[in-house]
Structures are given as C-alpha cells and as structure tokens.
Amino acid sequence: MRKFKFLLTLVVLVMSIAALGAVPAAAQEKCTKETPCQIDIWIIFSDHRYDWAVDAGNRFMEKHPEFKINFVQQKSYDESIKNYVLAKEQNQVPTIVQTYEIGTQFSLDSGYFKFADDIIAGRKDVLGEPVNFEDILPVIRNYYTVDGKWASVPWNTSTAITYSNMDILNKVGITEPPKTWGETMADCALLQPLVDSKEIDGCATWEIDDWYFEQWMAQQNELFANNDNGRSGRATEIRVDSEGALNIMKFYQDMYAKKYFVYTGLGKNGSGQVFSSGKAAITINSSAGARGIMAAAAEQKMNIVTSPLIYNEAKGYTGNILGGATMWVSDGLDKEVEDGAMAFLLFFSNTENAASWHTASGYVAIRQSSLDLLTNLKPGNDILWNITDKKREDIPGTNWFESNPAFATATNQLNASKDTPATRGALLGTFVETRPIINAATEDLMLNGGDPAAYMAKVKVQLDQMLQEYNDLHS
Known part of the structure; x- marks a missing residue:
C-alpha cells in the first residue's frame, strides 16, 4: 500500500x-x-x-x-x-x-x-x-x-516470445520448440533425466512477471479489466479471478510441483543467467532482448531459436498484446x-x-x-x-530475416493476433501498482500451493479497491 x-x-x-x-x-x-x-x-x-x-x-x-x-x-x-x-x-x-x-x-x-x-x-x-x-x-x-x-x-x-536451447532439447530427441503449455510440460518430462543427473538445473525458467500473465490472458481472449479492458469506459474491475487467470496460476503450480521450473526469486532476474549458461532449455523473455540474447548465444556456440509465446491449448490462441x-x-x-x-x-x-x-x-x-x-x-x-x-x-x-530468423518471431506473432478487446491491452490508472501484487500472488500460489480461485478472489478485492480510489480522483 x-x-x-x-x-x-x-x-x-x-x-x-x-x-x-x-x-x-x-x-x-x-x-x-x-x-x-x-x-x-x-x-x-x-x-x-x-x-x-x-x-x-x-x-x-x-x-x-x-x-x-x-x-x-x-x-x-x-x-x-x-x-x-x-x-x-x-x-x-x-x-x-x-x-x-x-x-x-x-x-x-x-x-x-x-x-x-x-x-x-x-x-x-x-x-x-x-x-x-x-x-x-x-x-x-x-x-x-x-x-x-x-x-x-x-x-x-x-512482445513476449519463447527462447529454446535446441542443443539441450535435441539430446532427448526434441527437434522443435514447444508451442503450447502442454507441449512444454511434455518436453520437460523428457528432459527430467538430465535434471536428475544434474546436467541441467531444470527444464524451464523465466521471471515471474505480470506482463506474461497479461499476455496469457490475451491469448485466451480473456479481458484483464472490465469495460472492454477499459476501452469502452473507464476500467473499474481487474479480472484476476477469471477462468483464464486461474488457468495461468494452475500452470505455474503444475510446472513447479513437477520440478520442471527453475525459480530464482521474485525480482532477482536470475533466470537469464540460468538460461544463458545452458542450465535450462526453455525461457520466456521480451523480443526486445533478441539482439543481446542471440549475440551471447553465438559467442558461446549455443543453438538458440525463438518461437511464439507458448499458449494454453485448452483455450486456443487468440493473440498477444504488445x-x-x-x-x-x-x-x-x-x-x-x-x-x-x-x-x-x-x-x-x-x-x-x-x-x-x-x-x-x-x-x-x-x-x-x-x-x-x-x-x-x-x-x-x-x-x-x-x-x-x-x-x-x-x-x-x-533479406534481413532470412539470415536473422530470431528477429521475425515477434512481428509474426503480433501480425497473427486477432483484433479483440483482449488483445488491445488494458487501460487502467493503477497498472504500475497492480503488477507487483499479481507477481506476489503468483509466487505464493506456486511455492505454497492452495486454491487459486479463493486466493485470487481476495487479490481482486484489493486491486479493485485501489482502482476505485484512483478513479474517484478522476471522476
């Protein structure tokens, strides 16, 4: 507060x-x-x-x-x-x-x-x-x-995209980066012997970042906020208790419970080091990091490829936000x-x-x-x-993209996105304050378990109250 x-x-x-x-x-x-x-x-x-x-x-x-x-x-x-x-x-x-x-x-x-x-x-x-x-x-x-x-x-x-170390994936017979949450889980299961032998720290690693939460909401065509994401009227509710939001929390819980996910701490920015040192096969990051990530991979002779952000196959793919x-x-x-x-x-x-x-x-x-x-x-x-x-x-x-295919992924992903209120992204005055609260909730549910529905219902009350106080100042 x-x-x-x-x-x-x-x-x-x-x-x-x-x-x-x-x-x-x-x-x-x-x-x-x-x-x-x-x-x-x-x-x-x-x-x-x-x-x-x-x-x-x-x-x-x-x-x-x-x-x-x-x-x-x-x-x-x-x-x-x-x-x-x-x-x-x-x-x-x-x-x-x-x-x-x-x-x-x-x-x-x-x-x-x-x-x-x-x-x-x-x-x-x-x-x-x-x-x-x-x-x-x-x-x-x-x-x-x-x-x-x-x-x-x-x-x-x-936009957010997936980076995969194909050298690691190839060791267990995987020839393509994962496209969905389900494929990611399946790939992680195949990689578990490498984790058990301590050749790698884990299958996947990325920062807990509400921006990814927002991306996954859009992919499922779920509104982050009411009133068409604050675009047909000022947003008054943040929908962190929706079906799509709960799907995201359950995905984190499943990945962590099965020991597929390498977690380095909230705000620690340690996942980049884990991935760049070849200790995890899959990460999520911004496309804005493509030049640095690919340059570092080339220096270390790692075969890193980019692909669209993994999505929830149970809900299908609608699009991503920017x-x-x-x-x-x-x-x-x-x-x-x-x-x-x-x-x-x-x-x-x-x-x-x-x-x-x-x-x-x-x-x-x-x-x-x-x-x-x-x-x-x-x-x-x-x-x-x-x-x-x-x-x-x-x-x-x-052709720049023929010799630098990693740079094409973000553009292709955004161009493939359907235009819906969900993929247009949310407008709300308390976004800066909202993100850390969702990050903390994600961490708590992932590490300590619990019912996502009950937990996120309480988070929603807190976020909506903050938003109401902001909106009251601009009414």
Whole structure:
C-alpha cells in the first residue's frame, strides 16, 4: 500500500498542477541555425540503444539545424514518471518523454501531454517530415489510439516470445520448440533425466512477471479489466479471478510441483543467467532482448531459436498484446518547439529509422514499409547498427530475416493476433501498482500451493479497491 499511497500523492499533485493551467516553456522568437531551439527528450536506455538514439538525433539536426536534440537518460519508466511530476511542479518539463504502455491511462489522466493528432492537426507533414501513421502495424495502432486519435508516437514496441536451447532439447530427441503449455510440460518430462543427473538445473525458467500473465490472458481472449479492458469506459474491475487467470496460476503450480521450473526469486532476474549458461532449455523473455540474447548465444556456440509465446491449448490462441513505450509531447510548448518535437518524432520513427532501430534492439519494426525494406535490401542500405563502433552500416544480402530468423518471431506473432478487446491491452490508472501484487500472488500460489480461485478472489478485492480510489480522483 505504501507504493499506492505514493501514487495517490502524485495524482493529487498532478491535479493541483493541472488546476493552475499549463505554463509554456520559455518562449523564443525564432528557431534558427545560429540560435537553435533545444528539444529535451527523456528516455530510459543507457546502452547501445541510447547510442542509436543519439545518432538518430544527430541525423535529424543535420536536416534541421534550427533545433538541438538533447537526450537525457532516466533510470526506469517508473522513475521517469516520478521525475516528470516534479519537473512539472517547477515548470521545467522535457519536450518529449518516453512512457511505457502501462502508463497510458495515467498519461491521459494527468493532462500533461498534447495528443500527437492535435499537434499534427491534419497536416500531411510537419516541417517536411511525412506523417503516414497509416503505415504503422495494426496491432500497434489499436493499442495507442484513443477514441480513434493518436495520443503519442510509437517507438519501442515488443512482445513476449519463447527462447529454446535446441542443443539441450535435441539430446532427448526434441527437434522443435514447444508451442503450447502442454507441449512444454511434455518436453520437460523428457528432459527430467538430465535434471536428475544434474546436467541441467531444470527444464524451464523465466521471471515471474505480470506482463506474461497479461499476455496469457490475451491469448485466451480473456479481458484483464472490465469495460472492454477499459476501452469502452473507464476500467473499474481487474479480472484476476477469471477462468483464464486461474488457468495461468494452475500452470505455474503444475510446472513447479513437477520440478520442471527453475525459480530464482521474485525480482532477482536470475533466470537469464540460468538460461544463458545452458542450465535450462526453455525461457520466456521480451523480443526486445533478441539482439543481446542471440549475440551471447553465438559467442558461446549455443543453438538458440525463438518461437511464439507458448499458449494454453485448452483455450486456443487468440493473440498477444504488445509492450514497450511511446513518445509523448508535453503540452504548453511554444508552437515552433512543438512542431520541431513532432517533426523529430516523425523522423525518428520513419521507415528507415524504424528498420534500423529493429536491428539495433530486437524491438518490432513498427511500420509495414520497414518490414518491406528489411526483406528487399539493396547495397548502400545503411541500416544495421554496429554496437561496437556506434554507427550504421550495410546489412549484407537482400533479406534481413532470412539470415536473422530470431528477429521475425515477434512481428509474426503480433501480425497473427486477432483484433479483440483482449488483445488491445488494458487501460487502467493503477497498472504500475497492480503488477507487483499479481507477481506476489503468483509466487505464493506456486511455492505454497492452495486454491487459486479463493486466493485470487481476495487479490481482486484489493486491486479493485485501489482502482476505485484512483478513479474517484478522476471522476
């Protein structure tokens, strides 16, 4: 409850600030090459992905020298939101902030930001940078549009996928990665002799993460929240006691009881080490980790393959939700700075940059034109991000995905998803506080057993109460 009380404090602060009205950034008569207007952008990356962003910023400034792009690193998405609230109080907000998908409802309620569609105002381009949102993949468009309008501009989009060590699976005659929960259990049974001989620690390992819970809910076409996942009306209930939710808890219990699952502790992030050291055959992770995971596997000469996230065959497959973040533009900016910010975001997410960002990270190439580019490469494409040298270079060959099949899995999975309220993902103001509670419940039920139905009914009461308190502040 301590964390939720902090959120309530933030919300009260937000409402107090909003009551004062938006205060524009310091006005500047004209943005010129001699006196460029600065565009401050908060992002959470500090590794090679930050280097890629800085390079993109430099490329933009070559085209638009009247603006200065300044990236500021934030420790985490949660920290970024907290820092933004404080910056708002001091009238020192960044021009653009990267906010994760579960912060969407909070971003809408705060009144901090101006809708991307309102900034664009029907224009075909902004400062010469084409808009072309129609090119963005449907599953991304469905998540980040609100009442048919773009609230923010997509950048880093991911989904959860399965990674399998085929060297281990091949030892017991398994030639394909598992597709379902049932196949995973069957594969684990075959691998148990390797566990008994201590050749591996266990069959499967991944972090207990509510994001996977949300993915499995969508796969079963189960709503995470009522009112069409908060999209036909404000969410007032979180459906952690539904049939689909209970199926997930039982799956964890079965995997752990049969000693198929290597658990490294809540929030410990130890499963990655278990998998990367060859001590487990199957893991689940974000597609955003594909470049790092596959690069490490290549160095260790491990045969790692990616495949769609395993699903509950008893319910069938409907689709997956996305993860990642979008870029929100602060409200109350000088018009010239506002246009510069939007022009940058349109450049940042254009066909070539979306394709290059995909190679640098493993995040989904958010545009259909980017996918077309990556499958029809020509010499001089200058798309591949060289992590060591911090620069772009040509992708050899004509098809990126033929030589890097692990990178195609996430896109194929999202494109295969049916469009339903469940797969559009939930909008609710207490998402940040909800996830740790579900994680703790999953851990407790898995380790200590018990009736998932009775347990999750109590969890639902707690989550719904939190949500009601949040909603009361925005009624």
